[in-house]
Amino acid sequence: MIDKRxxxxxxxxxxxxxxxxVMIGGFGEAGSxxxxxxxxxxxxxxxxxxxxNNTGSGEVGLAALLKAQRVAKVVCSFPxxxxxxxFPELYRQGKVELELVPQGTxxxxxxxxxxxxxxxxxxxxxxxxxxxGKESRLFDGKEYLLERWLRADFxxxxxxxxxxxxxxxxxxxxxxxxxxxxxAAGVTIVQVNTVVEPGGIDPESVVxxxxxxxxxxxxxxxxxxxxxxxxxxxxx
Amino acid sequence: MIDKRxxxxxxxxxxxxxxxxVMIGGFGEAGSxxxxxxxxxxxxxxxxxxxxNNTGSGEVGLAALLKAQRVAKVVCSFPxxxxxxxFPELYRQGKVELELVPQGTxxxxxxxxxxxxxxxxxxxxxxxxxxxGKESRLFDGKEYLLERWLRADFxxxxxxxxxxxxxxxxxxxxxxxxxxxxxAAGVTIVQVNTVVEPGGIDPESVVxxxxxxxxxxxxxxxxxxxxxxxxxxxxx
Amino acid sequence: MSTHGEEAGWTxxxxxxxxxxxxxxxxxxxxxxxxxxLVARFVPEGRTLIYHTENGLLGMGPSPAPDAGDPExxxxxxRQVTALPGAAYFHHADSFAMIRGGHIDLCVLGAMxxxxxxxxxxxxxxxxxxxxxxxxxxxxxxxxxxxxxxxxHCTKTGEPKLVERCTYPLTGRGVINxxxxxxAVIDVTPEGFRLVELAPGVEFEYVKxxxxxxxxxx
Amino acid sequence: MSTHGEEAGWTxxxxxxxxxxxxxxxxxxxxxxxxxxLVARFVPEGRTLIYHTENGLLGMGPSPAPDAGDPExxxxxxRQVTALPGAAYFHHADSFAMIRGGHIDLCVLGAMxxxxxxxxxxxxxxxxxxxxxxxxxxxxxxxxxxxxxxxxHCTKTGEPKLVERCTYPLTGRGVINxxxxxxAVIDVTPEGFRLVELAPGVEFEYVKxxxxxxxxxx
Numbered sequence: 001m002i003d004k005r006x007x008x009x010x011x012x013x014x015x016x017x018x019x020x021x022v023m024i025g026g027f028g029e030a031g032s033x034x035x036x037x038x039x040x041x042x043x044x045x046x047x048x049x050x051x052x053n054n055t056g057s058g059e060v061g062l063a064a065l066l067k068a069q070r071v072a073k074v075v076c077s078f079p080x081x082x083x084x085x086x087f088p089e090l091y092r093q094g095k096v097e098l099e100l101v102p103q104g105t106x107x108x109x110x111x112x113x114x115x116x117x118x119x120x121x122x123x124x125x126x127x128x129x130x131x132x133g134k135e136s137r138l139f140d141g142k143e144y145l146l147e148r149w150l151r152a153d154f155x156x157x158x159x160x161x162x163x164x165x166x167x168x169x170x171x172x173x174x175x176x177x178x179x180x181x182x183x184a185a186g187v188t189i190v191q192v193n194t195v196v197e198p199g200g201i202d203p204e205s206v207v208x209x210x211x212x213x214x215x216x217x218x219x220x221x222x223x224x225x226x227x228x229x230x231x232x233x234x235x236x
Numbered sequence: 237m238i239d240k241r242x243x244x245x246x247x248x249x250x251x252x253x254x255x256x257x258v259m260i261g262g263f264g265e266a267g268s269x270x271x272x273x274x275x276x277x278x279x280x281x282x283x284x285x286x287x288x289n290n291t292g293s294g295e296v297g298l299a300a301l302l303k304a305q306r307v308a309k310v311v312c313s314f315p316x317x318x319x320x321x322x323f324p325e326l327y328r329q330g331k332v333e334l335e336l337v338p339q340g341t342x343x344x345x346x347x348x349x350x351x352x353x354x355x356x357x358x359x360x361x362x363x364x365x366x367x368x369g370k371e372s373r374l375f376d377g378k379e380y381l382l383e384r385w386l387r388a389d390f391x392x393x394x395x396x397x398x399x400x401x402x403x404x405x406x407x408x409x410x411x412x413x414x415x416x417x418x419x420a421a422g423v424t425i426v427q428v429n430t431v432v433e434p435g436g437i438d439p440e441s442v443v444x445x446x447x448x449x450x451x452x453x454x455x456x457x458x459x460x461x462x463x464x465x466x467x468x469x470x471x472x
Numbered sequence: 473m474s475t476h477g478e479e480a481g482w483t484x485x486x487x488x489x490x491x492x493x494x495x496x497x498x499x500x501x502x503x504x505x506x507x508x509x510l511v512a513r514f515v516p517e518g519r520t521l522i523y524h525t526e527n528g529l530l531g532m533g534p535s536p537a538p539d540a541g542d543p544e545x546x547x548x549x550x551r552q553v554t555a556l557p558g559a560a561y562f563h564h565a566d567s568f569a570m571i572r573g574g575h576i577d578l579c580v581l582g583a584m585x586x587x588x589x590x591x592x593x594x595x596x597x598x599x600x601x602x603x604x605x606x607x608x609x610x611x612x613x614x615x616x617x618x619x620x621x622x623x624x625h626c627t628k629t630g631e632p633k634l635v636e637r638c639t640y641p642l643t644g645r646g647v648i649n650x651x652x653x654x655x656a657v658i659d660v661t662p663e664g665f666r667l668v669e670l671a672p673g674v675e676f677e678y679v680k681x682x683x684x685x686x687x688x689x690x
Numbered sequence: 691m692s693t694h695g696e697e698a699g700w701t702x703x704x705x706x707x708x709x710x711x712x713x714x715x716x717x718x719x720x721x722x723x724x725x726x727x728l729v730a731r732f733v734p735e736g737r738t739l740i741y742h743t744e745n746g747l748l749g750m751g752p753s754p755a756p757d758a759g760d761p762e763x764x765x766x767x768x769r770q771v772t773a774l775p776g777a778a779y780f781h782h783a784d785s786f787a788m789i790r791g792g793h794i795d796l797c798v799l800g801a802m803x804x805x806x807x808x809x810x811x812x813x814x815x816x817x818x819x820x821x822x823x824x825x826x827x828x829x830x831x832x833x834x835x836x837x838x839x840x841x842x843h844c845t846k847t848g849e850p851k852l853v854e855r856c857t858y859p860l861t862g863r864g865v866i867n868x869x870x871x872x873x874a875v876i877d878v879t880p881e882g883f884r885l886v887e888l889a890p891g892v893e894f895e896y897v898k899x900x901x902x903x904x905x906x907x908x
Contacts, residue, residue, distance in 0.1 A: 002716045002738050027527040027564075028550040029543055053564075080605040081550065088603045100604050103526065104568030104611030108353070111565035115783075116790030116833050117344070118375040120356035122572065123614040127591075127645030129598075130610065139354040139384070148375070165740070165749075165776040169440065172561055173528045174544035179563040183791060198776025204405065205441040206778035207563070209748045211718050211740070211793050224543050238498045238520050263745040263782075264768040265761055289782075316823040317768065324821045336822050339744065340786030340829030347783035351565075352572030352615050358790065359832040363809075363863030365816075366828065401522070401531075401558040408779055409746045410762035415781040419573060434558025442560035443781070445530045447500050447522070447575050460761050 004166045005195060006215045009039035012189045016045045016154055019072075023110065023150075023181040024052040024062060025157035028081060029225035031174035033158040033191045034061040036217070038235055040156070041065055047072045051110070051152055053103065053177060055079040055087035058229030063087070064236075071096055075150070077103035083229050102130060105147055107180060113149035114183020114212070122147055155185030158222070159192040159208070163199075166213030167206045168192065175207065182212040189215040193222065239400045241431060242451045245275035248425045252281045252390050255308075259346065259386075259417040260288040260298060261393035264317060265461035267410035269394040269427045270297040272453070274471050276392070277301055283308045287346070287388055289339065289413060291315040291323035294465030299323070300472070307332055311386070313339035319465050338366060341383055343416060349385035350419020350448070358383055391421030394458065395428040395444070399435075402449030403442045404428065411443065418448040425451040429458065480678065481625075481654035481671035489514035490669075491580065491622055491652045499577040500524055500570075502612060505549040507622050508580040522558075524576055526608045528567050531559025548608065571608070572615040579616040581609065583623045583651075585638040588664035588685035590648045592621065593640035606643075613644035625653035625682050632684035634658065634665060655679045663688060698896065699843075699872035699889035707732035708887075709798065709840055709870045717795040718742055718788075720830060723767040725840050726798040740776075742794055744826045746785050749777025766826065789826070790833040797834040799827065801841045801869075803856040806882035806903040808866045810839065811858035824861075831862035843871035843900050850902035852876065852883060873897045881906060 006012045013036060016022065022040075026032030041064055048071050055074060056063030063086040065071060074096060079087050090096045101109065102124045112120055121144035125131050135146040157178040159168040168190055170178055182188045190208075195218045242248045249272060252258065258276075262268030277300055284307050291310060292299030299322040301307060310332060315323050326332040337345070338360045348356055357380035361367050371382040393414040395404040404426055406414055418424045426444075431454045482490060488510035495501060495511075497519040503509050512534070515521055523532040525547040532547060533554035541552035555561075570576055585593040592613055595606045613619050626632050634651065650668070651658045656679045657668040666688040670676060680687045700708060706728035713719060713729075715737040721727050730752070733739055741750040743765040750765060751772035759770035773779075788794055803811040810831055813824045831837050844850050852869065868886070869876045874897045875886040884906040888894060898905045 001736075002740070028546060030527070030546050030550075031544065078605045078607040080603045091603060092601060098604070100606060102606055102610040103564075103608035104572055104615070107564035107568050108351070108572075111787075112356070114791050114793075115344070115787035116792060117356050117358060118378075118380055120348070120353050122353060124572065124611040126614065128610060128642045129596075130606065142354075144354055163776055167776060167778055170561075172440075172542060172545040172555070173525070175561055175563050176528050177564050180565045183787060183793070198774075202441070203747075203749070203773055203777040203779050204408075204443075205438070206780075207440075209778035209780060209784075209788075210776065211742070211748055211788055226543055237518075238522070264764060266745070266764050266768075267762065314823045314825040316821045327821060328819060334822070336824060338824050338828040339782070339826035340790055340833070343782035343786050344790075347569075350573050350575075351569035352574060360790065360829040362832065364828060364860045365814075366824065399558055403558060403560055406779070408760060408763040408773070409743070411779055411781050412746050413782050416783045419569060419575070434556075439529075439531070439555055439559040439561050442562075445560035445562060445566075445570075446558065447524070447530055447570055462761055 003164045004213060004216045005164050006217050009035045009191065009217055010042065012036065012215050012217045013039045013043050016040060016043060018045050019047045020045060020154055021049040021152040023152040023155040023185055024050055025178040025181050027053050027176040031158050031176050031178055032061050032225055033156045034223050034225055035219045036156040036189060036191050037061050037065055041068050041236060046070050049073040051075040051150060053077050054081055055084060057081050057083035057225065059086060059234040060228045061225050066090060066096065069095065073097040075099040075101060077101055077106050100130065109147055109150040110184045111180045113151040114180055117149060119146055119148050121145065150184060152185040155181040155188040157181055157190050159190050161194045161196055161201060162190055162192040162216045163196050163201055164216065165198050166210030166216055167201050168208040168213060169201055169205060170207055179208045182208045187214045188212055191217045191219045193220055240402045240449060240452045241400050242453050245271045245427065245453055246278065248272065248451050248453045249275045249279050252276060252279060254281050255283045256281060256389040257285040259388040259391040259421055260286055261414040261417050263289050263412040267394050267412050267414055268297055268461055269392045270459050270461055271455045272392040272425060272427050273297050273301055277304050277472060282306050285309040287311040287386060289313050290317055291320060293317050293319035293461060295322060295470040296464045297461050302326060302332065305331065309333040311335040311337060313337055313342050336366065345383055345386040346420045347416045349387040350416055353385060355382055355384050357381065386420060388421040391417040391424045393417055393426050395426050397430045397432055397437060398426055398428040398452045399432050399437055401434050402446030402452055403437050404444040404449060405437055405441060406443055415444045418444045423450045424448055427453045427455045429456055481674045484510060487622055487652050487654055490657065491620060492516065495521060495578060500575065502526065502576050502579040502616065504581040506582050508582060511580055524570060526567050526571065528562050528564060529555060529559060531556045568611055571611050574615055574617055576616045578618045578620060579612045580620045580622055583621040583633060584640050585633055585635050586621050586648050586651055587635050587638045590646040590660045591638045592643045592648050593638040594643050596641045598641045609643050613647035618649045619647050620650045620652065621648055622652045625655045632682055634683045634685060636685040699892045702728060705840055705870050705872055708875065709838060710734065713739060713796060718793065720744065720794050720797040720834065722799040724800050726800060729798055742788060744785050744789065746780050746782060747773060747777060749774045786829055789829050792833055792835055794834045796836045796838060797830045798838045798840055801839040801851060802858050803851055803853050804839050804866050804869055805853050805856045808864040808878045809856045810861045810866050811856040812861050814859045816859045827861050831865035836867045837865050838868045838870065839866055840870045843873045850900055852901045852903060854903040
């Protein structure tokens with residue numbers, strides 16, 4: 001019997017330790033595992049390194065985690081969005097470190113971490129300030145930068161459906177970083193709207209095979225970040 | 237109007253030139269695009285470099301292409317199978333060159349070609365004869381080999397269903413190298429059992445998005461290599 | 473329209489329409505946020521383009537009807553969109569494989585500065601208190617087959633955006649193929665900027681004066 | 691069973707059963723072709739293992755009923771198999787991401803030689819007229835968390851397979867964790883081969899004599 005279900009978000013994140021590196025899925029609100037992030041805020045781990053494409057909006061979800069000053073460092077491509085004030089303020093105050101990574105390089109570094117590829121070359125950012133301090137090399141006369149893999153202790157991601165083996169399918173563009181973060185973390189925690197029995201997901205359509213998933217939490221009706229922000233909500 | 241359908245395998249392969257590099261999908265007979273390969277034999281292009289996991293069995297499909305001496309070089313991981321006599325004979329006679337690549341490195345080199353990653357590091361083959369002549373490097377104290385991408389002029393692959401935009405889904409373990417070869421070739425030619433209208437494949441379940449596919453050929457009832465081999469068939 | 477007033481040349485819509493004329497049927501296209509998005513409205517009759525959005529969708533359609541949207545079906549600008557028949561969803565590494573691997577035919581971007589050697593600056597003013605944010609721009613310019621810029625010819629304060637060398641931090645080096653402004657269509661060639669077409673009523677000298685690098689005639 | 695005859699120790703089935711005992715519930719396992727495949731038959735009651743086959747399937751089940759197979763649903767040995775409920779198909783790059791990325795808990799392989807430093811040779815005799823063929827073995831040993839070998843203790847001609855240094859071309863360097871033979875279970879430790887368990891009726895000295903490298907007692 002294999003059963004990766006965990007009863008609730010609180011139990012799912014209970015062993016995230018101070019100083020952990022945590023990948024958090026989502027592109028804007030699409031795919032942001034807001035209930036897992038809120039459970040992480042309640043849990044209280046500090047000094048986290050967060051790898052995520054954005055830095056949240058309003059004062060809920062990822063932005064609330066930042067606001068609570070649990071994050072020492074952010075690795076991301078776009079820490080600035082509409083309704084994003086928390087990160088800019090902390091950054092200007094020197095209270096959070098930023099590693100800015102081009103979005104495709106961020107995705108590929110995460111995928112490399114999951115695929116056991118310690119480093120690879122990319123043409124992105126050659127000749128720009130983001131190439132500073134990086135090794136470069138010519139292949140077939142063209143210049144590329146050497147980039148290292150990214151791995152994490154935990155990944156928090158959001159799917160649409162999963163089975164108890166951890167096979168996951170996603171909802172539309174909420175897929176984004178979920179599948180690659182699932183590959184790159186020691187412990188991958190997925191919140192999904194629905195848990196089904198093994199066989200309830202067509203094996204031809206599985207996006208994240210269960211081998212990449214450690215814990216599955218059902219959150220039947222997840223909150224929508226944009227609605228919370230529009231309503232001026234804060235967490236906790 | 238976008239319509240990537242081509243009437244038959246003959247027309248689909250008509251511009252494959254002498255000396256072309258051709259990726260051919262399949263793991264054993266699963267996913268081997270036998271009708272496209274037979275059309276390529278009829279077409280007559282010579283001096284090909286073939287990138288494929290195996291070298292075929294009996295004297296049909298990939299083995300028949302080799303037997304017809306159209307192939308100057310094979311890049312593959314396992315050029316030896318049950319009922320595989322054509323390649324060993326040609327190889328011993330010095331009539332075909334072999335680049336032997338570990339299967340995972342082969343897959344990753346092809347994927348890298350498709351993803352615009354000119355080179356990457358892998359732990360596979362470190363300390364073995366296949367590491368000879370390759371650059372190695374330590375990351376975090378562990379040794380890895382530098383591997384270059386693989387790209388091709390053409391890819392011949394086999395799917396189950398496609399639409400006229402070139403979106404493809406596969407059949408079970410016939411998926412194998414199809415999706416990554418589709419990414420890594422200048423011209424990707426897919427034979428499928430059924431062509432459907434756009435919308436006939438769930439966008440959540442598309443395995444190869446149409447952007448990677450140039451030509452779609454319907455072959456409603458493809459031949460099975462193992463049946464042909466059992467029957468002692470030869471091609472042409 | 474006057475060659476000497478503030479209103480010389482094309483409107484934004486006309487710029488987008490002019491650019492759309494140059495995109496062949498069947499192209500895979502990534503449109504940046506802002507003016508680039510307008511291009512989709514002006515694709516000539518009889519042509520089908522397939523839109524890629526780097527957050528994981530090929531076959532992106534227009535905005536949804538009111539109340540018909542899904543907050544998890546958005547574009548790179550984080551606005552709700554739709555998916556057309558024949559669309560496909562994929563994850564971020566696959567999406568940027570399309571970009572980096574040279575599978576996207578064209579991307580259209582805005583610009584702060586374009587240099588006559590094809591350098592682009594469009595992500596940061598380099599000011600010390602700015603929050604740096606780059607998104608997918610560096611990957612797009614490094615990987616997409618053709619990169620077009622659509623922009624006003626000068627900044628709001630009248631500074632030329634087409635320059636000899638970019639002074640803002642670069643997005644990419646030697647990556648721009650063509651620029652569409654309200655005044656002209658200009659190619660980036662090995663010899664530098666070269667005029668392709670003037671907007672109706674705009675004279676060559678007028679464009680040249682507002683371009684901070686040599687501008688070659690057609 | 692005798693400690694001195696040709697038939698000393700475990701049968702092949704017993705070797706596979708002994709190995710299966712050591713695999714925890716819920717493990718992701720890749721079984722090589724040949725004796726390794728037998729392991730799946732002997733998984734103790736109450737444990738579920740999930741089988742990975744590198745040609746793109748997780749959740750592989752046993753052979754299909756006669757005439758119920760699909761020639762496109764096969765294992766790495768190119769034999770027809772089935773897919774169990776909860777299975778997933780994926781392409782080759784994803785499959786080897788599972789392997790190289792350390793996601794597979796265990797792989798079980800055959801061997802020509804295993805050295806006391808953990809080196810494995812199992813793909814080539816290095817003979818000049820041999821057709822070299824490596825498949826996924828080098829990726830498996832480089833990436834999977836634990837790599838077990840299951841093999842006869844000696845070759846058909848009586849040569850020890852457990853050696854000081856491999857003379858055949860290597861599959862991987864320092865990659866083997868444990869060896870199961872018809873005579874014993876032996877760990878590869880930083881100090882070299884160390885006995886874990888003798889097959890019933892087999893004596894330590896008997897194993898030691900047939901091992902071409904120092905063998906430490908438990």
